[in-house]
Amino acid sequence: MRTFDYTRVRGLEETLAALGEPGTQPIAGGTELVNWLKEGIEEPRRLVDINRLPLRDVGFADGVLRIGALARMSDVAADEIVAARFPVLAQSLLLAASAQLRNMASIGGNLMQRTRCPYFRADTAVPCNKRAEGSGCSALHGDTGAAAIFGWSDRCVATHPSDLAVALAALDAVVVVRGERSERRIPASEFIRLPGDEPLRHNELRAGELITAVEVPGGAERSYYLKVRERASYEFAVVSVAAVVRAEGGTLTGVRLALGGVAHRPWRLTAAESALVGVDLGDTTALRSALAASFTEARPLAGNEYKVTLAQRAAVRAIQEAAA
Amino acid sequence: MNQDTRLSLTVNGEEREIEIDPRATLVDALRDRVGLTGTKKGCDRGECGACTVLVDGRRVLSCLTLAVTVGGAEITTIEGLAGEDGEPHPVQRAFLESDAFQCGFCTPGQVLSAVGCIAEGHAGSPDEIREWMSGNLCRCAAYPQIVAAVSKAAVR
Numbered sequence: 165m166r167t168f169d170y171t172r173v174r175g176l177e178e179t180l181a182a183l184g185e186p187g188t189q190p191i192a193g194g195t196e197l198v199n200w201l202k203e204g205i206e207e208p209r210r211l212v213d214i215n216r217l218p219l220r221d222v223g224f225a226d227g228v229l230r231i232g233a234l235a236r237m238s239d240v241a242a243d244e245i246v247a248a249r250f251p252v253l254a255q256s257l258l259l260a261a262s263a264q265l266r267n268m269a270s271i272g273g274n275l276m277q278r279t280r281c282p283y284f285r286a287d288t289a290v291p292c293n294k295r296a297e298g299s300g301c302s303a304l305h306g307d308t309g310a311a312a313i314f315g316w317s318d319r320c321v322a323t324h325p326s327d328l329a330v331a332l333a334a335l336d337a338v339v340v341v342r343g344e345r346s347e348r349r350i351p352a353s354e355f356i357r358l359p360g361d362e363p364l365r366h367n368e369l370r371a372g373e374l375i376t377a378v379e380v381p382g383g384a385e386r387s388y389y390l391k392v393r394e395r396a397s398y399e400f401a402v403v404s405v406a407a408v409v410r411a412e413g414g415t416l417t418g419v420r421l422a423l424g425g426v427a428h429r430p431w432r433l434t435a436a437e438s439a440l441v442g443v444d445l446g447d448t449t450a451l452r453s454a455l456a457a458s459f460t461e462a463r464p465l466a467g468n469e470y471k472v473t474l475a476q477r478a479a480v481r482a483i484q485e486a487a488a
Numbered sequence: 489m490n491q492d493t494r495l496s497l498t499v500n501g502e503e504r505e506i507e508i509d510p511r512a513t514l515v516d517a518l519r520d521r522v523g524l525t526g527t528k529k530g531c532d533r534g535e536c537g538a539c540t541v542l543v544d545g546r547r548v549l550s551c552l553t554l555a556v557t558v559g560g561a562e563i564t565t566i567e568g569l570a571g572e573d574g575e576p577h578p579v580q581r582a583f584l585e586s587d588a589f590q591c592g593f594c595t596p597g598q599v600l601s602a603v604g605c606i607a608e609g610h611a612g613s614p615d616e617i618r619e620w621m622s623g624n625l626c627r628c629a630a631y632p633q634i635v636a637a638v639s640k641a642a643v644r
Contacts, residue, residue: 170493170510170556191557198513198552199533211510213557238546262623263605264537267546268553397622 166207174216176376180344182212184372190214192234192270195261196277203285205295219272219376222246229380233272237328238263240271250380252387252406252486256331259391262398271328272375275339275355278366279324279428281310293319293363308465310402313472314427320359321465323425325400329356331389332378333422333430334406340377341369352378353422356429384408388486390478391424401425403475405482416443419483421458423475433458433479445487451480495559499524500568510556515539517555518565526566526596530625537624540597540604541565547604549623566596569603579603582641583634590628598624602638611642 173179187209191197200206219232224245241257283292283302291300303311303321311321332352339350356367387408393399404424410417419440421433436458443450455476462472492507506521518527530538532551539550542564569577579602589595601624605611610620617638
């Protein structure tokens, strides 16, 4: 691990001034950054400990849930308003990681997780454009079982690991970021970038900016997070679905869907969302054919065609569970 | 080279002043500087739970915690669970009675995690215990006995 200086900060202005210095990174829960420090994936000259900033509150006002960026995953999941009005959000948090990691990890840090695949952290260095741009993508012609089926490029086929990000995408949440001069509001579904030609540009956060909050509009009482994985607990999703629905008399009147485990960022199923309006909740065949509208653009790789089928079936179940 | 910094940690109720490199994790600080080797270093990457300790009463992984970030916090390790008279903590007693270990390497982390699990109110059924203890791996696979021990301790 390269040496770094460590500073604790207490105020936002002080933090933003510090983050403006080259080679400076914030640390909150540390559950991801400390691993990257150990492995030499991140080599900051200075770490700024932001844990004492007053960004831990969770509150609902004027129809908007506001979650401070430093609120811990376990605290947000246990919040009564979150559990009652945004079940998909609480479920996505509780199905992620382990109890210890959820006690440590912050909401802002969760969204800053690297999209990566096993080649990114291979014991022996292998080509990976997210480690060394231009070195190539080992996964593209290697084991593609866990890789993306949407939105990948020949530079990177990894899927992002956050469950929370999937729920936030379906909820039309906004990521609030502060720079030294201004505040920006970025749609949660676009915060993490697709790899394109710049796989190292992981998200929309600019140098010197800090996530301060996540805002979630309205309520989503009828919502559900379905996570499909290779073991029952403490594992990343093979495929996951966040569903937020409205229904009248057994017929869907509005649906918002996002998938995890299928792309470099959460993947909204906008075409299917339109096609699902008016569909009878009990008619699985009709639900399936409406969902197919979003899968014409799927580009499975050699080892992950199964995800195309799995994701559609999971989406059917998530919609029905959300409406139940 | 980094200068070591002075750090004040409250470990098991006792204030400790140590000199430490900012890169040191809490598990290394506890074992190598404070001299408490009950906290075990397993995977050292946040996947096995062997290094679980309580920080301000919450179970966390000491291998992913930089020691400098918990200066001033209350840290509880396996050495600090027993009562003043040396009487084992109810969770420790339940682990003994249920034979909830084989080699013992994961046990300090299992016990601290179980203390957290019970305090959080997530030890109501075997299924719930399995889910909320899933961050603690046991290579000897003593899981049935661990679940039994946590169940037993939870009702005490």
